[in-house]
Amino acid sequence: MKTTRIRSALFGLALLLTAASAAPAQTPKTKATPPAPKPIEDVRFPAFQQKTLPNGLRVVVIEHHEQPAVTLRLVLDAGKSFEPAGKAGLAGATAALLNQGTESRSAQQIAEAIDFIGGSLGASSSIESGFATAQVTSDQIDRGLELLADIILRPSFPEAEIERWRRQALSGLQISQEDPSYLASAALARRVYGDYPYGRPGEGTPESLRSLTRDDLVAYHKRYWVPNEAILAVVGDVKAADAFARVERHFGGWTKGSEAKLPPFEVPKRTKPEIIVIDKPDAVQTEIRIGQVAIPFRDPDYFKAQVYNAVLGANSSARLFNEIRNKRGLSYGAGSWFREATNPGWFQASTFSKTESTVEALKVALEVIRGLEQTPVPEPELTAAKRFITGSFPLEIETPNGIATR
Amino acid sequence: MKTTRIRSALFGLALLLTAASAAPAQTPKTKATPPAPKPIEDVRFPAFQQKTLPNGLRVVVIEHHEQPAVTLRLVLDAGKSFEPAGKAGLAGATAALLNQGTESRSAQQIAEAIDFIGGSLGASSSIESGFATAQVTSDQIDRGLELLADIILRPSFPEAEIERWRRQALSGLQISQEDPSYLASAALARRVYGDYPYGRPGEGTPESLRSLTRDDLVAYHKRYWVPNEAILAVVGDVKAADAFARVERHFGGWTKGSEAKLPPFEVPKRTKPEIIVIDKPDAVQTEIRIGQVAIPFRDPDYFKAQVYNAVLGANSSARLFNEIRNKRGLSYGAGSWFREATNPGWFQASTFSKTESTVEALKVALEVIRGLEQTPVPEPELTAAKRFITGSFPLEIETPNGIATR
Structure with a gap:
């Protein structure tokens, strides 16, 4: 060619x-x-009800009965800004591996369980946040919560899945690094923030991706995927009281950790463009x-x-x-x-x-x-x-x- | 690099x-x-009401009152399968140019009108179908229908906008042609269908894109963007009777054309893989x-x-x-x-x-x-x-x- x-x-x-x-x-x-x-x-945001569990998890329910469907979405402080130096890509790796194996289920068993109810289940990360989301029909809310809790609380990070993920991430990165639009945006963020984590490439670098170990993922998950500051939104065809009870059943046992702290920020000094x-x-x-x-x-x-x-x-x-x-x-x-x-x-x-x-x-x-x-x-x-x-x-x-x- | x-x-x-x-x-x-x-x-599709206008346009209304928003979506037979030989990309070009100028509005005026109500307005095409879509808040349904009708019935295809589109399309094609996934899928479709239009690249080829003229777009629009077999779906926070009346006001004057005919199809003969x-x-x-x-x-x-x-x-x-x-x-x-x-x-x-x-x-x-x-x-x-x-x-x-x- x-x-x-x-x-x-x-x-x-x-x-x-x-x-x-x-x-x-x-x-x-x-x-x-x-x-x-x-x-x-x-314009108004829809009415919601909320409740905080003893472990700190804030549960927000918005009833929305037009279709028999429910979206469950967890947000917490587990984005790239909390990665240790040299480990760019760790936040994304941790999130991506959550649905690739838990203490009691293989990746395949997780896929079968969610596909069997026609739902979706996954996790991702951004600058500061980690996200985990499930979408299910409303008759399957309990199954959805159980699966979501399983991948958030008890991921097993199998070595084989980590290697697959790494190979795919490296190949994706190679494609991105040929893309002028990606390169320009990444270079700008890096220049604007210097060493501050906001300027770090969320996808990592070839070197940082190769350096990630299972221990890194386990440690990052243990430290940052904690309920302290987490919010779980339950939106859809559900009654608030019922949703609170079900969430408590599946997430009540999530152990409190310590709060995430961003590194101190100072606007980089610059005297001219x-x-x-x-x-x-x-x-x-x-x-x-x-x-x-x-x-x-x-x-x-x-x-x-x-x-x-x-x-x-x-x-x-x-x-x-x-x-x-x-x-x-x-x-x-x-x-x-x-x-x-x-x-x-x-x-x-x-x-x-x-x-x-x-x-x-x-x-x-x-x-x-x-x-x-x-x-x-x-x-x-x-x-x-x-x-x-x-x-x-x-x-x-x-x-x-x-x-x-x- | x-x-x-x-x-x-x-x-x-x-x-x-x-x-x-x-x-x-x-x-x-x-x-x-x-x-x-x-x-x-x-599982059931939501209840709907429908009405056919004298020019053939079938209007389907689905009431959905959860949020104050309405989606308008027109589908008709104006996809790539109706392109003349050597003009691959014409269906997509025609659709892409619809919101880039009408008899009474420049591209900029169209953008200002839809942005002013916080909505969206655009058109696209697929294998057999052309699509035009507007999304607006429900208090703006009349404005949405008026703008949608304007771009569908009265596009002006300004030469300058065609040139901009062509430059962008050629550049997009150059990027696609470096993408193994795009190449593999395009090669398969071409091989499966031989010369039949289903196997034609919807994005065109560098040669076909360069050959497209304003006359091609005008002729394609005149021939295929007709109400005969078109369906307009109105979905959202709207009353059916009201929606029918408004659609009739904006689309009643759309002139009937002749129906689109697919070329006859014969499964390509193949004796082995x-x-x-x-x-x-x-x-x-x-x-x-x-x-x-x-x-x-x-x-x-x-x-x-x-x-x-x-x-x-x-x-x-x-x-x-x-x-x-x-x-x-x-x-x-x-x-x-x-x-x-x-x-x-x-x-x-x-x-x-x-x-x-x-x-x-x-x-x-x-x-x-x-x-x-x-x-x-x-x-x-x-x-x-x-x-x-x-x-x-x-x-x-x-x-x-x-x-x-x-």
Whole structure:
């Protein structure tokens, strides 16, 4: 198979941008097609009931009776930020292996048990969190809870399954490392955070994956898969009192551990913008990333950041898309987001362009970002941004799984 | 960026397998962990109301009031099977361009209008079908229908947007053509169907994409995006009578065309199994595909095929996964599916393995498939397969979008 080799550059750019303000404008400009503004609805999260077990596990039940189905979703502090140095990928490995064997079941027996009821069962991890999820029909809630508890409380981490997982993870990593988009995002996060775990590749590196042992997984599970700060959401066709009783039966014996502690965070010192260029000779296009440390999840400016992002790059009517794609045709897409975390998360704007228009696309993206810092947002644009946020919310929570994920 | 170069082969295999029977066994064997069999529930699709407009458009409404959201989904005969020869990718291009400009709105104005209500709007295509979908909050159903009708009835296919789409599609294709999994599946479909359109790459080829003109898109849209055989599903927080009235207002003026006709189909003659090997020197693993022409969607054996597939490869307790991964550790995954269509669709089994275990993995896959032809399925395994199908169904239709997609 022959590849046409095009000389191309891959940019990852870490820029220090000052915190953006989304204050309403004094003199609103009229847009080309002003849709009639409507009142912003009062969107509400569904009612829930909660109860905390003696071991610390917080159980949240949301009744949702439209379909005979239930989603069970556990969230706890077991993400990559708690990995020891040199063990990048351990959080993901631990989660991935949970359903690959328990004290009383082989991987195959777990698969048969969940497939027999037509359900799904699995675990994963993110920056700070570990997740375990089961989806079952509501008549099978007890079986679902039993299986979920089995993989969370009593995983056996069989050596053979670890080796299979490692081989697959290494092969996936090899594919990712050929992907300009993956490389650009990974390089940006690393540059923004330096050695802080938020900048660590969740998938690990070839070296770190090869270094993981069964003992590492067992120790990580024992230390971080504990009920202290965990939340179990039960969403669907279930009665709250019944759900609490069943959860207590299956998770009451989960032993308390010690709480997870994030390493202390200090915003990396940077006096001027930095540009990183990664040369990828066979890349078809240049991937561009712009980012910086932003705000923590519980920041009072959290909602302002959402509105800022809706104006800047959350969708295809936002400024980045409009300027880079619609007005100048430099890319097929452009956007931005905030990644929130306990300590300050990061902001990222991204686009891609043909090699020869790379510098222009980058310039336009920076102009758009700076423009939003310097000039107040016209009122109609601000209203549209808020409407986008409130209108999207009901679409995101229309399923038990969607609600359990929030 | 340096890639370790591993010599590897990529297999695409078209095998003529006789139609499989999933008849219950006379002498059931007991499995290692027999879960207690339970009665198979009566799973039902939600109640719906329907009405056909004078132009032929069939409107189906399913009320679903849990969340204040509505999904609108149109399906019609405008997939790749109707493309003229040499124009592979035209069906996808036509669908992709629908929301990129209409007689009265630019791409940007469409994006602003849908983002302003926090909704989504888009179109796509498959083997035989074209799809257009809008998701909105229920107070915005009229706006959603108006926008959906605008892109379906009055797209303008601006030249500049076509060029942007083409550049992006060519770049996506270049990435796909480096992906062993994509290559293996595409080669299999092509081999199974010969020149018949089902075997055509939906994404097109570099040559066919370059040949597409605005006139091609306009003609394809005019010919195939017609109401005659179209179905519009309205699912969500809406009253049926109200939904019918609104749909009629926005889609009543859609002009009838002529019905789409599939080219006549003849099962390609093949006297013995064929093996195709694609050499991809830098591939990490070998991708393996096994397939043949199977049954049409309306075949009386449709449900038998589903059960056959649940036994063979639908999940991680099925035989392919169990034999290839669990027992022999030859792969991280293995599975199978039927792709149904109006004319006979195809069956595909797939797995992947390290270069050195390629032949063994292929042998085991063939043994598993032949074993299922030759020996009746034990009763507990058959029950588990049926339970998997009936248990999964409520989880698939728990959202308005999930229902509208069925």
